[in-house]
Amino acid sequence: AKPKITWRMQTYAGPALAEHVVKPAIEMFNRIAGEEMQIELYFADQLVPTGELFRALQKGIIDAVQSDDDSMASPTEVTTFGGYFPFGSRYSLDVPVLFNQYGLGQIWEEEYAKVGVKHLSAGAWDPCHFATKKPITSLNDLKGLRVFTFPTAGRFLAKFGVVPVSIPWEDVEMAMQTGELDGIAWSGITEDYTVGWANVTDYFLTNNISGAWIGSFFANMDRYNELPAHLKDLLQLTMDSSHYYRQWWYWGGEANLRVNGTKMKLTSIPDEEWATVEAEAHKFWETIAKESPTKAKVVEIFKKYNADMAKAGRPYRYG
Amino acid sequence: MPGFICAYVTYVDAFNRRIGRLAMYGIFLMVGVLMWSSISKTFFMPSLWTLESAQFLMVAYYVLGGAYAIQLNANVRMDLFYGNWSPVKRAWFDAFTVFFLIFYLAVLLYGGFESLMYSFDYGQRSRTAWRPYLWPIKAVMCFGFVMMILQAISQLFKDIALIRGVAIK
Amino acid sequence: MSYGVIAAAMFSLMMLLMATGQRVFAAIGAVAAIAAIALWGTGGVEIPFTAAMKLMNWYPMLTLPMFIFMGYVLSESKIADDLYKMFHVWMGPMPGGLAIGTIGLMVLVSAMNGLSVAGMAIGATIALPELLKRKYDKKMVTGVIQAGSSLGILVPPSVVLVLYAMIARQPVGQLWLAGIVPGLLMATLFIVYIAVRCRMNPKLGPVLAKEERAVPMPEKLRLLGAGMLPLAIFAVMMVPFVNGWTSLVESSAIGAMASLLAAILKRRLTRKVFENSMRSTLGISCMFMWIILAALGFGAVFDGLGAVKAIEHLFTEQLGLSPWTILILMQLSFLIMGTFLDDTAMLVIVAPLYVPLVHALGFDLIWYGVLYTVTSQIAYMTPPFGYNLFLMRAMAPPEISLRDIYGSIGPFVAIMLVSLILIMVFPQLAMWLPETVYGN
Ligand code: NA
Ligand code: NA
Numbered sequence: 001a002k003p004k005i006t007w008r009m010q011t012y013a014g015p016a017l018a019e020h021v022v023k024p025a026i027e028m029f030n031r032i033a034g035e036e037m038q039i040e041l042y043f044a045d046q047l048v049p050t051g052e053l054f055r056a057l058q059k060g061i062i063d064a065v066q067s068d069d070d071s072m073a074s075p076t077e078v079t080t081f082g083g084y085f086p087f088g089s090r091y092s093l094d095v096p097v098l099f100n101q102y103g104l105g106q107i108w109e110e111e112y113a114k115v116g117v118k119h120l121s122a123g124a125w126d127p128c129h130f131a132t133k134k135p136i137t138s139l140n141d142l143k144g145l146r147v148f149t150f151p152t153a154g155r156f157l158a159k160f161g162v163v164p165v166s167i168p169w170e171d172v173e174m175a176m177q178t179g180e181l182d183g184i185a186w187s188g189i190t191e192d193y194t195v196g197w198a199n200v201t202d203y204f205l206t207n208n209i210s211g212a213w214i215g216s217f218f219a220n221m222d223r224y225n226e227l228p229a230h231l232k233d234l235l236q237l238t239m240d241s242s243h244y245y246r247q248w249w250y251w252g253g254e255a256n257l258r259v260n261g262t263k264m265k266l267t268s269i270p271d272e273e274w275a276t277v278e279a280e281a282h283k284f285w286e287t288i289a290k291e292s293p294t295k296a297k298v299v300e301i302f303k304k305y306n307a308d309m310a311k312a313g314r315p316y317r318y319g
Numbered sequence: 320m321p322g323f324i325c326a327y328v329t330y331v332d333a334f335n336r337r338i339g340r341l342a343m344y345g346i347f348l349m350v351g352v353l354m355w356s357s358i359s360k361t362f363f364m365p366s367l368w369t370l371e372s373a374q375f376l377m378v379a380y381y382v383l384g385g386a387y388a389i390q391l392n393a394n395v396r397m398d399l400f401y402g403n404w405s406p407v408k409r410a411w412f413d414a415f416t417v418f419f420l421i422f423y424l425a426v427l428l429y430g431g432f433e434s435l436m437y438s439f440d441y442g443q444r445s446r447t448a449w450r451p452y453l454w455p456i457k458a459v460m461c462f463g464f465v466m467m468i469l470q471a472i473s474q475l476f477k478d479i480a481l482i483r484g485v486a487i488k
Numbered sequence: 489m490s491y492g493v494i495a496a497a498m499f500s501l502m503m504l505l506m507a508t509g510q511r512v513f514a515a516i517g518a519v520a521a522i523a524a525i526a527l528w529g530t531g532g533v534e535i536p537f538t539a540a541m542k543l544m545n546w547y548p549m550l551t552l553p554m555f556i557f558m559g560y561v562l563s564e565s566k567i568a569d570d571l572y573k574m575f576h577v578w579m580g581p582m583p584g585g586l587a588i589g590t591i592g593l594m595v596l597v598s599a600m601n602g603l604s605v606a607g608m609a610i611g612a613t614i615a616l617p618e619l620l621k622r623k624y625d626k627k628m629v630t631g632v633i634q635a636g637s638s639l640g641i642l643v644p645p646s647v648v649l650v651l652y653a654m655i656a657r658q659p660v661g662q663l664w665l666a667g668i669v670p671g672l673l674m675a676t677l678f679i680v681y682i683a684v685r686c687r688m689n690p691k692l693g694p695v696l697a698k699e700e701r702a703v704p705m706p707e708k709l710r711l712l713g714a715g716m717l718p719l720a721i722f723a724v725m726m727v728p729f730v731n732g733w734t735s736l737v738e739s740s741a742i743g744a745m746a747s748l749l750a751a752i753l754k755r756r757l758t759r760k761v762f763e764n765s766m767r768s769t770l771g772i773s774c775m776f777m778w779i780i781l782a783a784l785g786f787g788a789v790f791d792g793l794g795a796v797k798a799i800e801h802l803f804t805e806q807l808g809l810s811p812w813t814i815l816i817l818m819q820l821s822f823l824i825m826g827t828f829l830d831d832t833a834m835l836v837i838v839a840p841l842y843v844p845l846v847h848a849l850g851f852d853l854i855w856y857g858v859l860y861t862v863t864s865q866i867a868y869m870t871p872p873f874g875y876n877l878f879l880m881r882a883m884a885p886p887e888i889s890l891r892d893i894y895g896s897i898g899p900f901v902a903i904m905l906v907s908l909i910l911i912m913v914f915p916q917l918a919m920w921l922p923e924t925v926y927g928n
Contacts, residue, residue, distance in 0.1 A: 060530035
């Protein structure tokens with residue numbers, strides 16, 4: 001028999017990545033919910049292009065989305081902070097702490113409610129490193145580099161001469177080969193290997209501009225409100241299990257591939273030089289904070305959190 | 320045919336022809352942008368805006384050229400049967416099936432209009448580093464869809480005239 | 489409604505609408521819009537438009553007008569005349585030589601444009617009248633031109649392979665290189681076929697008259713120079729691209745400019761040539777873009793309604809077949825659909841269903857791209873639906889009837905099928921060149 005409720009969910013990920021970052025959880029949801037509800041999972045750009053993704057969700061063309069705020073360009077005050085907010089977090093566990101204990105969760109919930117979208121749950125993904133054709137060993141190597149990256153990260157990296165390029169996620173590998181791109185600043189090394197970018201790049205920069213990507217699940221507000229309470233709970237459990245899977249998958253994967261990976265050579269920019277990037281990021285935070293009171297509030301939380309972590313000392317922060 | 324129908328056909332055809340002829344030269348704009356892209360990349364800094372503006376130009380090219388392409392009969396048809404029919408029989412079939420074309424274009428226009436309104440409401444910009452506003456290209460698309468609908472109606476009038484064996488002056 | 493029923497209903501309604509002779513894009517788009525409104529639920533009506541935004545993001549489609557423009561400048565400006573004369577003079581003395589030369593001409597033309605349209609135009613307007621004047625068998629030469637022009641989508645640059653690359657997410661450069669050897673193989677097989685038949689029956693392709701053969705050697709050598717032009721245009725476009733100096737779309741713009749420049753330098757760029765090239769480029773580009781737009785909408789609706797899953801399920805689970813059987817069945821279904829459907833639309837609608845399946849079965853997607861393109865060539869050739877039929881009818885001299893056009897393709901389709909099987913059995917035919925150049 002047909003399930004009573006069906007949702008269409010589109011993820012930002014292509015098939016290879018979705019195999020880890022969302023599919024196991026959704027399949028589990030479907031097995032448990034059975035005839036009561038099924039979520040049909042679609043990959044990046046499969047039903048609607050990413051540029052129309054937020055609107056499609058808001059209008060109920062699709063029912064749920066897995067994405068970061070930044071790349072789907074949500075028309076909210078918090079969009080800048082989704083994806084990679086430069087130097088906002090160092091470890092993947094920072095993200096759930098920020099959302100659950102430092103109040104980001106509530107701000108997100110309120111901001112999305114204003115535009116008719118239910119913010120379901122935020123989780124951490126991998127850190128943001130460079131994968132390139134040419135080795136990067138100093139900031140100078142970044143000049144003129146055409147890099148696929150997130151909008152906000154691109155805006156920040158432009159300060160160092162990077163030329164940010166936005167194309168559909170699924171076209172990145174091809175664009176590396178057709179010469180549209182020189183590199184990718186989008187993910188950690190696990191993702192580089194999983195989605196095939198390691199095959200078209202040769203070098204991996206160990207410095208990152210953010211320790212964890214902030215991504216979320218969203219739903220159309222009406223469609224979410226129509227769910228019975230126990231399915232809402234099941235949905236919550238599903239997303240938590242998806243976040244948990246990524247915690248160990250990325251954390252272990254990053255270390256493993258740095259040590260055992262054969263497709264990419266590791267390079268580094270010396271710490272002292274990289275410190276200028278971090279200093280520049282803090283200036284960038286101030287610029288963002290001036291844009292609106294809500295943004296100022298979020299920046300304040302990031303500052304408070306990072307200060308607390310520094311005070312807590314090892315293992316939270318070293319040096 | 321009634322005078323206002325003749326006037327409609329004359330004006331719509333003439334207007335769309337002009338728009339289409341303008342769009343036709345868009346190919347040189349595309350070439351120019353892409354050439355600049357390779358030049359700037361080779362000799363200076365890569366440009367942020369080239370690829371995306373070329374994409375906008377491409378959309379304008381085929382959407383604004385759409386009505387003129389209908390006039391030029393450039394749209395391929397499966398002519399297994401159609402190819403053997405007399406002009407009058409073709410006109411009969413077209414006079415009915417053109418409503419599918421109009422329907423499709425109307426659905427495109429509806430979606431385009433909704434998307435355009437969204438762009439206005441939220442000041443939507445592209446997600447790229449260049450961050451252009453998206454309403455202009457969506458407005459161009461909506462305009463193109465409207466002109467194609469008007470052209471499809473003009474084709475219908477011409478078919479009716481053919482069936483009735485009268486000329487449109 | 490079950491997924492299978494939805495899939496069947498959408499396809500049959502589309503076929504029915506196409507059979508009425510309504511524009512192909514309107515038939516596809518209207519079915520997508522109807523299904524979206526009737527079956528999708530909230531917001532379905534907006535899916536056809538979101539496809540337009542998706543198409544805008546497909547930046548490699550920028551190559552489409554560029555390659556079409558290149559082709560039209562070449563055919564309209566008659567730069568190809570010299571090429572034709574070159575083959576004429578050099579090949580004329582042997583039986584069937586002019587037909588063989590025409591295949592050679594078609595290969596060179598294929599290297600200078602991305603579709604089959606320009607080859608068809610050059611073949612039908614330059615080669616065909618000359619061949620008929622010299623009493624070549626009209627059925628054979630009609631087939632030669634249709635088959636020869638179909639190489640345009642296999643020999644790089646190729647718009648069909650760009651489109652496939654977009655859908656299968658494969659590198660265009662490698663796909664293009666993969667098409668070269670199979671394209672030359674097919675051309676060789678055409679030539680062998682012509683040579684053998686004309687040897688058996690010299691009346692099919694008579695040797696040129698003595699006076700026509702008496703061309704002095706210096707003149708013959710001068711004409712050989714004409715063959716350099718297409719190679720030069722090809723090189724100007726491909727070398728920077730393969731070396732990574734320019735991107736794909738930039739190279740296509742360079743190609744368009746190079747052909748325009750060639751026409752200017754040869755003093756062939758008249759007002760009329762310019763006007764015809766510009767207008768035809770707009771017309772054909774619009775035709776393709778609108779078909780792709782409609783097909784993208786159709787594909788998204790089809791997918792969102794679960795019909796894709798039904799087809800995948802059918803192939804992989806219900807039938808329980810081996811990978812090769814599935815692959816062969818997919819090619820057969822492509823061939824059958826291709827006889828009725830526009831091959832661009834077919835690619836955009838069907839490839840998203842088949843490509844993941846082909847990948848999951850463990851086949852190489854570059855190799856499959858070549859298989860797909862050869863299948864498209866066959867689809868393009870076979871009635872009742874094919875651009876060649878559409879174009880041949882418009883351009884061929886009056887003594888070529890529709891019966892001749894339909895009747896001429898048999899042996900060539902057979903050769904294409906042989907090539908298809910050869911490429912399936914010996915994947916290295918396609919894979920050797922890209923693996924060598926890109927060093928795996
Ligand atoms: Na070609
Ligand atoms: Na066909």
